[in-house]
Amino acid sequence: MIGTIAMRELRSLFLSPLAWCILAVAQFILGFLFLAQIEEYLALQPRLAMLENPIGVTDVVVSPLFANATVLLLLVIPLLTMRLVSEERRAGTLPLLFSAPVSLTEIVLGKYLGVMAFLGILLGLLALMPLSLLFAGNLDFGTFAAGLLGLLLMLAAFAAAGLWVSTLTAQPTVAAVGSFGMLLLLWIIDWAGRAVADSGQSGVFAYLSLQRHYQAMLRGIFDTSDVVYYLLFITVFVVFSIRRLDADRLQH
Numbered sequence: 001m002i003g004t005i006a007m008r009e010l011r012s013l014f015l016s017p018l019a020w021c022i023l024a025v026a027q028f029i030l031g032f033l034f035l036a037q038i039e040e041y042l043a044l045q046p047r048l049a050m051l052e053n054p055i056g057v058t059d060v061v062v063s064p065l066f067a068n069a070t071v072l073l074l075l076v077i078p079l080l081t082m083r084l085v086s087e088e089r090r091a092g093t094l095p096l097l098f099s100a101p102v103s104l105t106e107i108v109l110g111k112y113l114g115v116m117a118f119l120g121i122l123l124g125l126l127a128l129m130p131l132s133l134l135f136a137g138n139l140d141f142g143t144f145a146a147g148l149l150g151l152l153l154m155l156a157a158f159a160a161a162g163l164w165v166s167t168l169t170a171q172p173t174v175a176a177v178g179s180f181g182m183l184l185l186l187w188i189i190d191w192a193g194r195a196v197a198d199s200g201q202s203g204v205f206a207y208l209s210l211q212r213h214y215q216a217m218l219r220g221i222f223d224t225s226d227v228v229y230y231l232l233f234i235t236v237f238v239v240f241s242i243r244r245l246d247a248d249r250l251q252h
Contacts, residue, residue: 005111006109007114009084009110009114010114030068062147067218073122074183077119080162081163081165081175082166083166084162086175089170090171107245108242112241120152140220150213150218153234157210161182165178183210214226
């Protein structure tokens with residue numbers, strides 16, 4: 001049943017012009033950034049050739065591309081998640097959803113996996129850009145895989161938070177703005193984390209930062225604590241979404 005709901009969500013996304021516009025605009029911007037990074041690498045090659053241990057194309061092109069993709073998708077994902085539940089609430093179809101012979105867990109996971117399937121397609125198209133470099137050179141597959149995994153976990157965290165905010169309101173626009181504001185706060189909270197760390201106090205703000213756990217993966221460093229952080233983040237917001245819908249069901 002979860003798969004059926006997920007396919008329904010994915011199909012509804014592709015039936016709307018929003019998904020196609022997001023795919024087109026995202027690929028255009030990321031393609032431009034990818035070509036810009038290649039030009040920068042070509043400009044750096046004479047100086048890199050004089051170094052004993054020069055950095056490779058993965059560090060100059062792929063890692064910055066993944067970092068830029070995260071910032072772009074921070075803006076995009078709230079547009080994808082804003083209608084997941086808020087549209088049902090606004091249209092008055094939420095009671096019908098509750099009366100269906102499926103559990104709230106299946107409903108939430110189905111909607112979440114539907115968005116993740118769309119993001120998986122977008123991520124696959126993005127991954128083809130660095131892989132195209134294999135026709136002219138080599139890639140550090142360790143750094144590439146770590147960065148790609150980090151990006152996947154980051155997008156999954158964005159989607160989970162956006163889903164939860166969508167359960168709180170009947171207005172998709174409010175859900176989009178709320179999701180963006182919360183994700184941006186969790187992105188820049190790293191600044192406060194650095195200040196706390198410099199003062200010798202607890203680094204709780206640094207640990208909560210979405211960006212901080214991603215930076216290590218961009219450098220090709222795989223740390224299970226970073227993966228656990230994202231998995232806990234996703235689980236918490238998915239559970240919050242289920243609990244929110246459960247409270248709505250009791251009211252009906």
